[in-house]
Amino acid sequence: MAMSTEKKVGLFFLLALVALGAVIELVEDWSPFEDQTPYLTYFDSGVGIKVGDPVLVAGVDVGKVESVAIEKGKVRIDFYVVEGTDIREDSIASIRKANLLGGQFLGIDFDNPESPPLPPGKALRSRPTTNIDQLINNIDRNQERLMGNLGDFLEESKETFTDAVRQLESVVRKIDQGEGSLGRMVNDPALYDDLHLAVGSLKTFLDRLENGEGSLGRLLKDPTLYDEASATLVNLREISDRMKKGEGTIGRLLVEDDLYVQTGDAMAEIRELAVKVNEGKGTLGKLVNEDGLYDDASAAMQKVNSIAGKIDEGQGTLGKLVNEDGLYRDAKTTINKVEKTVDGLSDSGPLQALGVAVGTLF
Known part of the structure; x- marks a missing residue:
């Protein structure tokens, strides 16, 4: 049976699409008009990296991985970058993950921008990377170490935990039986009754405050206090303004300098007087510094005491006048x-x- 024209045309387009996909896949990395500069690097492990993975310099896609091979116990990775890419002698290559799904790329970091450029075909320094197997092994080792330490701790603290649990059970049992203050608080209904009464009293107190009853209620509800406070503040402001203007006695004391000058003069005179007294000048100075006055006064007081004693005993004319009828x-x-x-x-x-x-x- 001969194939119809429509079928031939459809089959032709299908084959053309397949051929186009194959060409795209084959020539995806083919850039005949782009100059490429080859480089290489070595790693101890190249898990996940493969031919065709991108090469990124500071996060910018600049090339592709051309080959991955084993050479002298190392993983050799050959790659190229587009011409003009800044690759220097101290640049460092590392294998990194592009995403959480497992994509890899070869990353190149700058070090010293003043370092000389690396000639084409030379090897870059590399930085070891941790692959998923090493990460899992490290997690397993850390987990085993942690669980071992935890097990040892639990084994050493077993008796302590047992005693603590036993004591806790004893405390809970006493509370449940109403023993002790906490047990009485939990089991005695009087606490609830007292609390209920306290809440009721508090509610009554708040209701009285809300209704303006009592002194505190009047303070909260009566606007007179606010008005009086406002009036007081106005008066204080007026007094302050008058004091600033120098009105009244206090205002003059604050504004005028006469009082300060007079006070300074008085203090100077008092200081001068004190100096004279300390030096023994004048009557007051002699009274303060000389001992003769004290001795004379003491002798006079002794004579007065002697005369008073004689008068009290009835001696002499004055004593008889005082004591005889x-x-x-x-x-x-x-x-x-x-x-x-x-x-x-x-x-x-x-x-x-x-x-x-x-x-x-x-």
């Missing part, structure tokens, strides 16, 4: 006689009055 009675009698004489003189002549006075007194 006879003198008082004689003086009173004499005063009465003088009064009678004066009364008689007013009614008699001179001679008769003289005789009356003599007779009265004697």
Whole structure:
């Protein structure tokens, strides 16, 4: 059976698409018009790197891996970069992961930008990389070490943990049985009742505050306190303004310098007076510094004490005047006689009055 024209055309396009895909795959890395500079490097392990993986310098795609082979116990990687790529003698190559799915690339880092360029075909220094197998082995070793140390710790602390658990069980049992303060708090309903009463009292107190009852409630609800405080602040501001302007006594004290000058002069005079007193000048200086006045005053006080003692004992005329009553009675009698004489003189002549006075007194 002959193939129809439509089928021939369809088959032709299908073969053309297959051929196009094969050509694209084969010539993907073919750049006939791009100059390439070859280099190589060595690694102890090249896990994951393969031909065609990109070469990145500072994160920029500049080439491809051309071959991966074993040479003298090392992994040799040949690669190229586009002409003009800055590869220097101290540049370092390393195998890195492009993503978490396992993609690899050959990364090249700069070191010293002043280092001379590396000639084409020369080997770059390399930095060892940790592959997934080494990472798993390290995790396994660390896990074994950690679990071993943890096991040893648990074995050494077994008795301590057992005692702690036993004591904890004892404490929980006592609490459950209502022993001790904590047990009574957990099991005694009085605590709940007291707490309920306290909450009720607090609610009542807050309600009273909300209603403006009591002193605190009035402070919260009555705007008079705020008004008075505002008025007080206004008055204080006015007083402060007046003081700044130098009004009133305090304002003059703050603004004018006369008080300061007078105070300074007074302090200078007091200092000068104190210096004179310390030097023994003047009456006050002699009183402060000389001992003669103290000795004279002490002697005078001793004499006064002696005289007072004699008077108190009734010695001498003054002592008899103070302590004996006879003198008082004689003086009173004499005063009465003088009064009678004066009364008689007013009614008699001179001679008769003289005789009356003599007779009265004697």
